[in-house]
Amino acid sequence: MLLLIQYTLIFSSVLLLVALGGCFSEHSGVINLGLEGIMVIGALGGALMMRAMPAGTSALVIVLLTLLAAIVFGVVYSALLAVASINFKADQTIVGTALNMLGTAAATVFVKAINTAANPNDHSATIIYVEPKKAFVKTIGSFEFNWFMVVAVIVLILAYVILYKTRFGLRLMACGEHPQAAASVGINVFKMRWAGVLISGALGGLGGICYILAGVSQWQFEYGVAGFGFLALAVMIFGQWKPLRIALAALLFGLFRALSNVYAGFDFLAALNIPGTVYNMMPYIVSLIVLALTSGKSRAPKAEGIPYDKGMR
C-alpha cells in the first residue's frame, strides 16, 4: 500500500510539473505538443549533470545542480518551438511533433556518442546514476520520500499565484484569449508568448528529470518518456487549464500509472489474473475516457494555436 502511495505521488509530481508547463504555454496562446521532447531533453540535461559530478559532492549541491541543468536544457530546447511558432508563424502541431522526434533522436545520438567515446565497445544509450540518485531520495521507514514531491507542490503554489495574482500572469492569459485586445492596451504579445513557452520548457525539463528518477537508477534514452508528455496534456485538459484542478487530475492519473508498477503487490488485484499489459494500458485508456467525458465544455484559451497577426481583427 505504501508503495502504491509512493509511486502515485512521484508520478503525480511528474504529471503536475509537465501539465503546469503546458498550462503556461497554452494560456499565452501557444499549443505545446513538444512537451514529450522537452521532457527527454530536460532528462538528458539532468542525467549528464549527475554523470559529470564527482563522487563526493554533497547532496544539496547534486539536487540543485541537476535541477538547474534540466531547467536550462528544457528552456533552450523550448526556444526552438518559440522561435518557429511565434516569430515565423509555423504550424504549432508540426513543430511540436518534430520536437518530440528530435528530442529522442538527439538524446540517443548524444548519449551513444558519449558512451562510445568513453568506452569503444559500449554502443548503448544508457546513463547510469545509482549514486547521485540517493541525493533525491530520503527513506522514512519503508517509504521512499522524493524531493520532487516538494518541488511539485512549490511549483503548484507558484503557478497559482503567478497566473491569478500577478500582473504578468493576467497579461499572459490575456494573450491567449484575445491577443489583439491585449496588444491594444500596450502588452507585447510576442514577449508574453515567448515567456509562456520558455516557462513550459523549464517545467517540462523538470518533469523529465523527475520522471527518469522516479523508479529506476539508469535510463535508456532510446525509449523517450513513453507518452508522458501527452498524458500531461490530457491532465491539463481534464484540469480545464486551472492549476488546482490540474493537481487533482494529476493525482488521479498518477494513481493509474502507479498501479501498473505495483499491481502484483495487491492480493486481490493479482487474484484477478489480468495480464500486466492491461495495467500498462490503463493510464491511456482512462485518459481517453476522461477526455471524452470532459472535452465537451472545454475552457481552452480562445486564441491557442493561432499565430498572432497584428493586422487581424
Added chain:
Amino acid sequence: MKKILKNDAVQSLIASLLCIILGLLIGYIVLLFINPEGAWDAILAVLKNFMKTANHSRRVKLLGATLVRTAPLLMCGLSVLFAYKVGLFNIGAAGQYVAGVCASLYAALAWHWGWLPCVLLAIVAAAALGAIVGVLKSFCNVNEVISGIMLNWIALYTTNMILMSQKQEASHYTLKLKESAPQAILPGAGLDKLLGYDKVTIAIPLAIIMAIIVYIVMNRTRFGYELRATGNNRNAAKYAGMAEKRNIILTLVIAGGLAGLGGAMLYLTDIEQWSVTQTSVPGMGFNGIAATFLGGLNPIGTIFSSFFIQHITDGGPNVDLSHYCAQISDLISSIIIYLCGFVLFLKTAINRGLAKSDEKQAQKEKKLAAEAKGGEK
C-alpha cells in the same frame, strides 16, 4: 522565370529541397560536434545507402530492400496527408499501422487466411481505430492528436498481447510466415525476380496506385471537395449542407485504413517479425508525418519524399559505428520535419518578393508610358 516561381508546385519543390539541404547541413554540424573526423563520410554513407556497395546485383537487392520499406512508409504518409487535407492531424497513424500489423499477422498465423483477406482485415482493424478518433473528435470534441497518441499506446500493448500466442517458442518474435503461413505472403508478380530479392512484392506498385487514387479523390471528386471544404471551415461546410461530423469520421476511417494497409504491406512480405516485448511504438507512422510534409502535402510528392526518408533511414546503419550510431538518420529526418514548419513562411516571403517586383515593374511601365505621352506633345 517569375511565372515559374509563382507556380505553387514549384514553390513547394523549392521549399522541400531547401529543407533537405538545410537538414543535412545541420546534421553535418551536429556530427562535427560529436566527432570531426568521420563526419563527412558519415553524411555520405547516409545519403548513399545502397549506392555504397560496388557489386551490381547486391546494389539492386538493397534498392529492393529500401523499396519494400518505402511502400508502408508511403501508406502512412498518405494517411497523415489525407487527414491533414481535412484539417486533422492524424498522429494516430502510428497506432493504426500497428493495428494493421496485428490483424494481418494474426489472421495469417492463427487462422491461416490467404494474403488478400489478411490485407482486408488489416484495413478494417486500422479503420476501426481511426473511427474511434473520429467519433471522439466530432461528438466529444477531443483533440485528435491527444486521442491519437493514447490509442497508439493502447494499440501497441494490445498487439503485444494478441500476438503473444503466435510467437516462436525460443524468442520473443512472431513466427516466420515462410514456414508457418506461406499462403499469406504477398505475391511477387515477377518484381521479386526483377530485383533479385524475394521480399519485393506487389505492395510497391499498389502503394503508388493508392497515392494516385488519393490524389484523384482529393482533387477531382465531389467527395474530396466536400472533405477539403470541411477542413477549411467546419461551420461554413455545415451551413452549406455538408454533414461535417460524418465527414470527419469518414476521413479518419479512410486515413486509418491507409495506415493499416501499410502495416500489412510490410509484415506480409515476411521481411520482419513482430517482437511481442516491444515497448515503443514503431517509428513508421511518425516518419509518415515527415514524408507528408516534405512531399509538399501532395500525394505524388509524398511518393518521392517517402522514398528519400526511407533511403536515409536505411543509410543510417552504414555509418562508421565506432564514431556515430545509426540514429543519426532519425536525427536528420526530424530536423527536416522541424524545418518543414517554416515552409509556409518561406512561401509567403517568395510571394511577397514577387508581388513587390511586379509592383515596381508596373510603376516603371507607367512612368515610361507617361514619358512617351509627354514626348508626343
